[in-house]
Amino acid sequence: xRKELLLCLLLAITNTMLADEKLxxxxxxxxxxxxxxxxxxxxxxxxxxxxxxxRALAFETTPKNKYQINxxxxxxxxxxxxxxxxxxxxxxxxxxxxxxxxxxxVKCRALMAIRCSNIGMYDEALNTLDSIHPVGIDTLSxxxxxxxxxxxxxxxxxxxxxxxxxxxxxxxxxxxKQLMMDILPPTYETRFLRLEQAAQGEGRLDDAMKINDAWxxxxxxxxxxxxxxxxxxxxxxxxxxxxxxxxxWLVESVLADIRNAAMDxxxxxxxxxxxxxxxxxxxxxxxxxxxxxxxxxxGSRQRNWQIAPLLTTIAKNYKTKSEHTTNQLRMLLVAISxxxxxxxxxxxxxRRRNLQLDAARMALKGKNDELATANSxxxxxxxxxxxxxxxxxxxxxxxxESNRVxxxxxxxxxxxxxxxxxxxxxxRKMVNKKMKNKELEDxxxxxxxxxxxxKELEELYQNxxxxxxxxxxxxxxxxxxxxxxxxQVHPKEExxxxxxxxxxxxIRLGIEDSSKIAEFLHYSVxxxxxxxxxxxxxxxxxxxxxxxxxxQLGNIQ
Numbered sequence: 001x002r003k004e005l006l007l008c009l010l011l012a013i014t015n016t017m018l019a020d021e022k023l024x025x026x027x028x029x030x031x032x033x034x035x036x037x038x039x040x041x042x043x044x045x046x047x048x049x050x051x052x053x054x055r056a057l058a059f060e061t062t063p064k065n066k067y068q069i070n071x072x073x074x075x076x077x078x079x080x081x082x083x084x085x086x087x088x089x090x091x092x093x094x095x096x097x098x099x100x101x102x103x104x105x106v107k108c109r110a111l112m113a114i115r116c117s118n119i120g121m122y123d124e125a126l127n128t129l130d131s132i133h134p135v136g137i138d139t140l141s142x143x144x145x146x147x148x149x150x151x152x153x154x155x156x157x158x159x160x161x162x163x164x165x166x167x168x169x170x171x172x173x174x175x176x177k178q179l180m181m182d183i184l185p186p187t188y189e190t191r192f193l194r195l196e197q198a199a200q201g202e203g204r205l206d207d208a209m210k211i212n213d214a215w216x217x218x219x220x221x222x223x224x225x226x227x228x229x230x231x232x233x234x235x236x237x238x239x240x241x242x243x244x245x246x247x248x249w250l251v252e253s254v255l256a257d258i259r260n261a262a263m264d265x266x267x268x269x270x271x272x273x274x275x276x277x278x279x280x281x282x283x284x285x286x287x288x289x290x291x292x293x294x295x296x297x298x299g300s301r302q303r304n305w306q307i308a309p310l311l312t313t314i315a316k317n318y319k320t321k322s323e324h325t326t327n328q329l330r331m332l333l334v335a336i337s338x339x340x341x342x343x344x345x346x347x348x349x350x351r352r353r354n355l356q357l358d359a360a361r362m363a364l365k366g367k368n369d370e371l372a373t374a375n376s377x378x379x380x381x382x383x384x385x386x387x388x389x390x391x392x393x394x395x396x397x398x399x400x401e402s403n404r405v406x407x408x409x410x411x412x413x414x415x416x417x418x419x420x421x422x423x424x425x426x427x428r429k430m431v432n433k434k435m436k437n438k439e440l441e442d443x444x445x446x447x448x449x450x451x452x453x454x455k456e457l458e459e460l461y462q463n464x465x466x467x468x469x470x471x472x473x474x475x476x477x478x479x480x481x482x483x484x485x486x487x488q489v490h491p492k493e494e495x496x497x498x499x500x501x502x503x504x505x506x507i508r509l510g511i512e513d514s515s516k517i518a519e520f521l522h523y524s525v526x527x528x529x530x531x532x533x534x535x536x537x538x539x540x541x542x543x544x545x546x547x548x549x550x551x552q553l554g555n556i557q
Contacts, residue, residue, distance in 0.1 A: 024244065025275075028251045029283055032271070035258040036290055046261035050076050067095040067104065074111070079224060079262040082119050082298050086112060106134050107141040110148040117152035118264075125152040139183050146180035147190050149173075187218050189225060196232055200239060209236050227256035231267045250274065263298035265291050282441060333431065336424055343421065457522060465497045468505050475508065476501060478553040482546065487538025499523075503531050504550050512547070 035042075053076060057069040070091040077085035089112045096104035109132050116125035129152070134145050150173050157169035177194055184191045192215035199208035212233050219225040230253035237246035253267035268291035276284035434443050469475065479501060480488040489500050497505060499521065506517050514528045521528070536543040 025247065025278065025280075028247060029275075029280075032251065032254055032258070032287070035255055039258055039261075039290075042259050042261045046076070046080060050080075063095050063098050067092055067099065067101075070095065071108075078115075079260070079264045080298070081263065082115065086115050089115065102135070103137040103141040106132055106137045107144050110141070110145040113148040114144075114151050117148070117155050120155075122152055122156055140185070143180055143184035143188070146176045147184070149176040150180050150194075189215075189228070192218075193228070193232070196236075200235065205236065205239055208239075212236055222256055222259065224256065224260040224262055227253045227260065227262065227267065230256060231270070234267070234270070247274070263294040265294055268294075333428065336428065340421065340424055461502070461521075462496070464505075465502070466495060468497070468509075469495055472505075472508065472553070475505065475553055479504060479550070482540060482549060482553075483535070483538050484540055487535070489535075500531055500535055503528060504535065504547075507547055507550055508553060510551075 050073065053069060053073055057066065057073070060066050060069060070088045074085050074088040074092065077088060089108050092108040093105055093112070096102075096108055109128055113125040113128040116122070116128065125148070129145070129148055132145060134142055137145075153169045153173035153176065157166050157173055160166050160169060181191060181194065192211060196208050196211045196215070199205070199211060212229065216226075216229050216233070219229050230249045234246055234250040234253060237243075237249060250267060250271055254265075254271050256262075257265045257267055268287055272284045272288040272291070275281075275287065431443065434440075476491065476497075480490070483489075489498050491498050491501065502521065503517055506520065511517060511520075514525050514532070518525045518528045532547075536546045539546040
């Protein structure tokens with residue numbers, strides 16, 4: 001017993017955690033959707049900065065100031081448009097050579113090589129680096145020069161399919177990494193990046209987190225460098241299996257990229273992959289399409305190589321989901337068709353029963369006429385025949401009342417059935433239209449909703465209340481007259497019944513079985529039983545005869 005209780009507790013905790021995780025993921029997606037909706041504004045603001053800087057460049061005359069402004073434009077274009085960033089680096093190289101600034105020329109050529117390797121132009125990157133002669137330059141420029149070599153050989157080692165070439169490239173990358181790490185400043189971004197990557201690769205997760213903590217202190221929250229730190233912090237928590245923190249920092253990185261108009265994004269396609277693994281194909285497809293458009297605008301072959309496999313996987317999963325939804329729609333159409341046939345069968349049955357009732361009424365009327373004739377001929381049996389005639393008249397009156405009730409409800413039911421057939425046909429047309437327009441997400445959401453059922457039930461009860469009160473306009477007052485003051489029930493709306501009154505309205509119509517009442521009102525049998533017992537307990541007189549008196553209430557109008 002204890003094991004079963006413990007298992008139930010664990011399942012409850014797990015379900016709660018899954019619900020919270022889903023809620024957090026939806027909240028994150030809402031933030032990202034909002035940022036994407038305003039991405040054009042962020043891009044416009046960034047382009048405004050670029051335009052203002054270009055205007056400043058147009059009025060500069062000295063090579064030194066032109067060099068500084070061109071370098072500012074390179075920084076603005078670095079994660080925005082690759083070709084423009086490389087153009088302004090080229091201008092910086094020309095101006096540095098013109099000024100005789102050896103350090104500036106080496107730094108800009110090294111940065112050019114890094115740009116080339118980042119977009120997959122490896123030959124161009126190596127040719128640029130081979131043309132550099134790092135003599136008489138400052139420490140930072142030399143460190144960037146080594147960083148460029150490390151960057152291009154690391155990329156080549158990662159993407160080559162030849163093992164012996166991978167080993168060669170990796171050895172060169174490690175050589176230049178050591179040279180770079182020895183001279184770059186402690187707070188330089190690439191230095192933090194390489195230290196953290198090394199700690200992660202060696203499984204030293206605590207050391208890697210300390211490096212990331214130190215790196216995080218050097219960047220402004222929400223800035224473009226912050227996006228890179230947040231992305232590696234996401235990797236830290238992913239290696240630890242901490243999904244809440246992992247998703248938090250991944251979303252931080254994505255938001256920073258979008259809000260800084262970064263077209264070279266490393267985090268959005270990671271988020272798309274996480275969403276795909278979580279089963280949210282639609283969001284994954286939307287986000288991967290957004291980052292693919294950004295990569296095309298930036299002009300990065302390498303980023304497109306990274307995105308392409310994920311795009312293929314998402315497309316395959318989306319096709320599978322679409323086929324599943326189509327099968328569900330087919331099943332729904334079959335169910336609707338069967339329901340239509342069932343309604344037609346009910347209409348036929350009711351029509352047949354109505355004809356039988358008419359025949360019975362005519363037969364009863366004939367019998368009544370025969371008894372009246374016999375009563376006039378048998379003077380000696382006047383009292384007995386009079387009594388019998390009264391009983392038959394009462395029976396005829398009850399039958400006429402029952403027939404009127406049935407006619408009223410059958411007429412209304414046939415009208416509702418006709419409306420339901422029209423609604424089913426409209427629904428079929430709507431489903432067909434959405435399938436043609438491939439609006440599968442709307443159909444999937446509609447098929448999960450219970451709104452249609454609730455609306456139709458409310459309309460059914462409203463029709464029942466309207467017909468019943470039309471037949472028995474004084475029923476509510478007569479019903480309350482049988483109850484104690486504190487037990488009386490008064491509907492809040494005109495021409496509507498409460499659940500309690502509706503139960504006894506059905507009893508007044510001859511439906512006494514609690515299971516049938518429960519089926520009509522969509523309650524459990526126990527609930528109907530409790531309602532009946534509570535009302536009968538509030539009766540003014542004998543509770544045992546309460547329902548019998550209910551059946552005698554009201555006159556049909």
